[in-house]
Each structure stands twice: as C-alpha cells, then as structure tokens.
Amino acid sequence: MKLPELPTEKAFPSPLHHPRVATVIGRWLGVAVTVCFLTGLFSHFQQATPGWLVIPSRPASLYRVTQGLHVLTGIISVPLLLAKLWTVYPKLFAKLPWPPSRKALGAAFERLSIAMLVAAMALELFIGFLNTLQWYPWPFPFKETHYALAWIIVGALLVHLGVKLPLIIANWRRTPADRTPVPEPAESLPPAITGLSRRGLFRTVAGTAALVGVTSLGQSVSAFGPIAVLAPRKPNVGPQGLPVNRTARDAGVAIVAPDWRFTITGPEQLSYSLDELRALPQSRSDLPIACVEGWSQGARWEGIRVKDLLKLCGAPEGSSLRVVSMEKGGFYATSELPPQFAEDPLTLLALRLNGTDLDLDHGFPARIIAPNRPGVLQTKWVHRLEVLT
Amino acid sequence: MTKPPIGQLRSRLSATIAVRTGLAVVGVGVGLWGLGLLLQSLSVDALIRLPLWLAGAVIANDFFLVPLTISVGWMLARWSIGPGHHRTVTTVRTMLLYAGITTLVAIPLLLRQGKGVNPTVLPRNYLRDWLLLEATIVLVGVLVAVVQGRRLTFRRSRASSGDIGGR
Numbered sequence: 100m101k102l103p104e105l106p107t108e109k110a111f112p113s114p115l116h117h118p119r120v121a122t123v124i125g126r127w128l129g130v131a132v133t134v135c136f137l138t139g140l141f142s143h144f145q146q147a148t149p150g151w152l153v154i155p156s157r158p159a160s161l162y163r164v165t166q167g168l169h170v171l172t173g174i175i176s177v178p179l180l181l182a183k184l185w186t187v188y189p190k191l192f193a194k195l196p197w198p199p200s201r202k203a204l205g206a207a208f209e210r211l212s213i214a215m216l217v218a219a220m221a222l223e224l225f226i227g228f229l230n231t232l233q234w235y236p237w238p239f240p241f242k243e244t245h246y247a248l249a250w251i252i253v254g255a256l257l258v259h260l261g262v263k264l265p266l267i268i269a270n271w272r273r274t275p276a277d278r279t280p281v282p283e284p285a286e287s288l289p290p291a292i293t294g295l296s297r298r299g300l301f302r303t304v305a306g307t308a309a310l311v312g313v314t315s316l317g318q319s320v321s322a323f324g325p326i327a328v329l330a331p332r333k334p335n336v337g338p339q340g341l342p343v344n345r346t347a348r349d350a351g352v353a354i355v356a357p358d359w360r361f362t363i364t365g366p367e368q369l370s371y372s373l374d375e376l377r378a379l380p381q382s383r384s385d386l387p388i389a390c391v392e393g394w395s396q397g398a399r400w401e402g403i404r405v406k407d408l409l410k411l412c413g414a415p416e417g418s419s420l421r422v423v424s425m426e427k428g429g430f431y432a433t434s435e436l437p438p439q440f441a442e443d444p445l446t447l448l449a450l451r452l453n454g455t456d457l458d459l460d461h462g463f464p465a466r467i468i469a470p471n472r473p474g475v476l477q478t479k480w481v482h483r484l485e486v487l488t
Numbered sequence: 489m490t491k492p493p494i495g496q497l498r499s500r501l502s503a504t505i506a507v508r509t510g511l512a513v514v515g516v517g518v519g520l521w522g523l524g525l526l527l528q529s530l531s532v533d534a535l536i537r538l539p540l541w542l543a544g545a546v547i548a549n550d551f552f553l554v555p556l557t558i559s560v561g562w563m564l565a566r567w568s569i570g571p572g573h574h575r576t577v578t579t580v581r582t583m584l585l586y587a588g589i590t591t592l593v594a595i596p597l598l599l600r601q602g603k604g605v606n607p608t609v610l611p612r613n614y615l616r617d618w619l620l621l622e623a624t625i626v627l628v629g630v631l632v633a634v635v636q637g638r639r640l641t642f643r644r645s646r647a648s649s650g651d652i653g654g655r
Contacts (some may be wrong), residue, residue: 178589181553214546215519221545233605236542239534247525254519261511264504276629293568293577303582307589314590314621328608328617329593330612342608349605460606471578 111189115300121186122270123301126310128179132220132256137247138169142391143246144488145473147255150438156443161468163389166473167319170393173227174315174329175308180220182304209262216255223248227428231392232331233344318394332394341398344390344474347459351427352480353415355464361448364485367410373464376450379403384445390474400468402449405484415484416442423483424465434478435487440469448481553592560584583629594618601616627636 144152145162155161195210196203223245230241260267295303317327321334337343347353362370371379382404391397409418420436440446446469452459457463462479469477530538564584568577597614604610 111558161559174593177593181549181557184549185554185557188550188558191550195524212515218542218546219548225545228593232594232600233609234600234603238537239530239541242531243537244526244534247522247529250522250525252530253524254517254522255513257511257515257518258516264508264511268504286623289500293574294565295578295581299578299582303585306582307586310586311589311593315593328612328614328621329590329597331597331604332608333611336611337608343606346606407649476630 102189106192108189108193110192111345113294115295116186116189117297118266119274120297120300121183122267123324124179124183124186124304125267127305128183129178129256130291131176131179131254135169135172135176136253138165138172139246139249141165142169142473146391146475153439154437154471156439156446156470160387160389161471162473163316163319163387163395166389166391166393167316167395170227170319171312171316172223175312176220177224177228178304178311180224182300184217209258212255212258212262215251216259219248219252219255223252231394233392238419242367303348319389321396323458330394332392334394334396338460339452339455341388341396341452341461342394343460344392344428345429345479347480349425349481350429352459355425355459355480359464359482361465361482363412363484364409365409365414365418367412369412373450376403377466380407381450382407382444382447384447384449384468384470386445386468386470388468388474388477389472391452395474399453400447400449401451402447402465402468404443404444405446405467405469408448408484409441409486412486415488418435419484419487421487422478422481423478423485424478425482431475431478434467434476436467436469440459440472442471445470515528557588575637579629579636583625586625590621590625591618594621 142162142165145154148154181375194204225266226241230237230245235241235357247408311329313323313326314329315322315327316330317325317334318330318332324334327333332342334342358372360370360372361376362368367376380403381401384400385397386400387397388394405420409420418441419438420441422434422436423435424432426432434444446467449468450465451459452458457466462481464477465481467477467481526535526538536640554564564581567573597610597612598618600610601612601614602610614615
C-alpha cells in the first residue's frame with residue numbers, strides 16, 4: 100500500500116498565500132510585537148532595575164498603561180500570528196535545495212531562524228496568556244523563560260527581516276489584487292470569485308484582533324469591564340471592590356496581633372502602634388494597583404506619606420528604603436523603594452482603602468502604595484521600613 | 489521609463505546587502521543573548537523540557553490549527569459554489585473565523601473556570617459569557633446576511649425591471 104504523499108508548495112490554491120498578504124499582516128504583527136516587547140522590557144526593568152537606569156515616579160499611571168498595553172498587544176497578536184502563519188503555510192512544504200551548496204546552507208539557516216521564531220512566539224503568547232490566569236502547567240519557571248524567549252523572538256525576527264528584505268520591499272506597496280471581476284448576477288459562482296478577497300482577509304483579521312482586544316480590555320479599563328468576557332479579571336470584584344493577587348492566606352499572614360507595632364529604622368529608630376500611626380498626619384492618594392498580569396484598577400488610599408516618615412526618623416535626602424513585610428517566603432516579602440519613589444508625595448504607607456481600613460487581603464494593617472510601580476512591588480502587610488541611605 | 493544608471497543601481501544593491509547583513513548579525517547576537525539568559529536561569533531539568541514545549545507549540549499550530557482552518561476553508565469553498573450560496577459565503581466565513589478565534593482564546597478560561605487561585609481570579613461565568621459571545625457573533629452574521637440578501641434582491645429586481653442600469 101502506498102502512503103499518501105505530502106502536499107507540495109503548489110498544493111494550496113488560494114491566491115492569499117501571497118507575499119503581499121504576508122507583508123501586510125507581518126507589518127501589523129511587527130507593530131504588536133514591538134510594543135509588546137518594549138512594554139515587557141519596561142516591566143522587567145521595573146522589577147530588576149539595572150544600576151544605570153532611574154525609573155521616574157511619574158506619570159503615576161505609566162505602568163498601568165504600559166502593562167495594560169503589554170497584555171493587550173499579546174492577546175491581539177494571537178489572531179495576527181495565526182493569520183501570518185496561515186498565509187505562509189505552503190512554504191512549510193517547499194523543498195530544500197539539494198545537493199548541499201551555499202544556497203542550500205542559506206536556506207537551511209533561514210528555516211532554522213523561522214522555526215525558532217514560530218516556536219518561541221507561539222509558546223511565548225501561550226504562556227503569557229496563561230500567566231494572566233495565574234495557571235502554570237509547564238515544567239519551567241514562567242518569568243525567566245518569558246523574558247529570555249522575548250530576546251530570542253526579537254533576534255529571530257531581525258534575522259527574518261534581513262532574509263526577507265527584498266520580498267518585503269517588493270511587496271510593501273499595494274499591488275493589484277488577483278481577482279476576477281464579478282460577472283452578471285448568476286445563480287451560483289465559482290470559488291475563484293466566492294473565495295476570500297485580499298481586502299476581505301485584512302478586514303477579517305483586523306476584526307478578529309479588535310474583537311479579542313475589546314473583549315479583554317476591560318480588565319485594565321473599567322469602562323469595558325461588563326464586556327470583558329475573555330478577561331481573567333473583572334473590575335470591582337474582591338474585598339473593598341478591588342481584586343487581589345496574593346491573599347493573606349497564600350502569604351501566610353494570619354490575624355494581626357493587637358500588640359502589633361510598626362518600626363522604621365534610620366538615624367533614629369521609631370516604633371508605632373496602629374493607633375499611633377492613625378494619629379500621624381494622614382494624606383490621600385488616588386493611585387492604581389497595576390499588576391504584571393495586566394489587570395489594573397484605580398483606588399483611593401489614605402495613610403502617612405513615606406516622605407514624612409523619613410523626615411521623622413531623620414533620614415537624609417535621597418535615601419532609599421527597604422520595605423519589609425510580614426509575609427512568609429516568596430520573592431516579594433521585601434522590596435526596595437528607590438529615592439524618587441520614597442520622596443514622591445503620592446507614596447504612602449497606606450492604612451485605608453476606598454474609605455475603610457485595609458482588608459487583610461489588601462495588606463492590613465499597613466501597606467506601601469507608590470505611583471508608577473508594578474503591583475508586586477506595592478508590598479503588603481508592612482511592619483518595618485529600613486533606611487538604606 | 490528611464491532606467492537609473494548602473495552606478496546608482498549598484499550602490500542601492502550594496503546598501504541592501506549591508507542592511508541585510510547588519511540585521512542578520514544583530515539578530516543572531518540578540519538571539520544568542522536570549523539563549524544565554526535561558527542557560528543561565530533555568531535548571532538542567534527545565535532546559536531539557538523547554539524544547540519539548542517549543543516543539544509542541546509548532547506542532548499544535550502547523551499540524552492542528554492551520555490544517556483545521558484549511559480544511560474548513562476548503563469545505564466552505566465547495567459549499568460556496570452551490571446555487572445562491574455566493575450571497576452568504578462571505579458572512580458565513582467571517583462568522584466562522586470570529587467564532588474560531590474567540591473560542592481559541594476562551595479555551596483556557598473555560599478549562600480553569602472556578603479554579604482561580606483566589607475568588608478574584610477568573611470570577612466570571614465563562615461558559616455563559618462564551619456562549620453569549622458566540623451567539624452574538626452568529627446573530628450579527630445572520631442580520632448582515634439578511635440585509636445583504638435583501639439588498640441584492642432589491643438591486644436585481646430593479647435591474648431586471650429596466651428602471652435603472654442595474655449594478
């Protein structure tokens with residue numbers, strides 16, 4: 100018995116497997132990937148700031164916007180990537196030149212770069228989306244893999260652009276569509292006419308990208324919340340109307356003892372009970388919680404300005420702070436507050452949220468809230484601040 | 489049309505070669521940097537399993553998603569040559585693609601519904617919401633098909649009555 104033969108490059112009749120289509124969709128995907136990469140890089144630097152970089156504390160909602168964009172461009176890349184791969188699918192069955200020659204070597208190198216690009220992008224989008232659900236069914240660490248794959252994608256993409264440059268230039272501009280004019284009305288028409296047109300394909304791809312975007316945007320833009328049917332988060336859900344990433348139980352923080360004290364160690368060491376903290380001058384900040392998972396929501400916080408606490412303990416100007424939480428283990432049991440964040444008048448040791456005392460899940464009795472920072476660094480259950488000078 | 493002089497062509501060609509080489513070299517460098525990051529931060533065990541997942545992503549796409557799209561497209565193309573079908577085929581195709589993509593994105597949400605790490609993760613009834621979304625897509629598709637069908641019939645009847653020049 101003969102096995103069925105593999106299809107060849109010519110076996111796909113649709114005129115949409117055309118370099119012009121690949122160029123146009125590639126352009127869109129290129130924009131989405133670039134925005135996704137740059138916003139992702141910003142988020143990485145927020146969490147692992149290199150010595151040469153100073154991240155400003157304003158605009159206060161910058162991280163909210165960049166991380167929202169990161170997740171949004173990732174989600175709309177799903178239909179864009181699928182459309183791109185569908186367009187170039189016949190290339191998968193193209194024969195490599197044989198016998199080995201310089202040309203064959205070049206072709207093999209190109210194939211390898213494309214295999215890496217496709218594999219890395221498909222997996223990157225997959226694990227990125229599942230991370231927004233906080234679901235990790237794979238046997239490797241998410242954060243490190245997601246970050247390294249991003250660089251591999253950018254590298255493979257640059258190689259891909261270099262290889263395809265002549266084709267991209269040749270197809271950058273509009274070319275006449277390969278369409279037959281529609282004849283007089285008839286009862287039925289051949290597939291060459293009923294088939295999807297190039298413009299129709301672009302419209303549909305843009306439409307699906309817009310649809311998945313609109314139905315997931317609501318996790319970062321509350322106005323779209325009611326229709327965010329494809330978003331893992333919903334605004335205004337949670338204790339005090341605000342979602343939670345890590346609950347007190349997950350963090351190993353139980354009931355806070357009545358003799359709880361907050362300390363700040365600097366040139367002077369100060370210690371306060373909760374009532375004494377409440378008696379200090381209180382300030383109000385309207386700041387968002389903006390999570391690495393892309394969801395974000397604005398809230399009204401009340402508490403003591405960190406700037407004022409620094410002054411009380413006699414810390415010199417330009418001091419940075421170590422924030423120590425009562426939570427057990429985890430990467431974020433302590434965080435560091437660089438000087439520009441510690442000095443920003445919006446940065447609070449918050450005691451109240453949306454008009455009432457913090458819920459235990461939101462960091463009762465006290466938490467840090469600062470402008471333009473990822474949620475994981477807005478340390479909860481704070482019981483000590485250490486001035487680092 | 490006048491051709492540009494040979495010298496200009498040649499310099500354009502060498503510029504293209506320079507840009508392409510530059511992209512390839514920088515690309516390989518950046519890619520190796522990423523690979524270095526992986527080697528640095530992943531355990532041996534994770535490094536062995538990651539390629540399996542990478543290959544799995546390619547297989548899922550190239551041997552499941554794209555073939556599925558192509559076979560549905562092929563069936564649709566066959567169906568579209570039937571009498572009258574050319575009027576609705578575009579709408580049916582668009583509807584299928586919208587439903588397919590939204591379903592693909594919804595699958596993880598449906599699988600994990602009610603299994604969020606805390607009550608604020610995955611708080612929706614995703615099954616109901618997904619059904620509503622698909623129903624909306626189908627409803628809009630049907631409306632568009634009806635309106636377009638009417639318009640076509642209207643145009644044809646006017647054309648055949650000789651009122652105006654037709655299409």
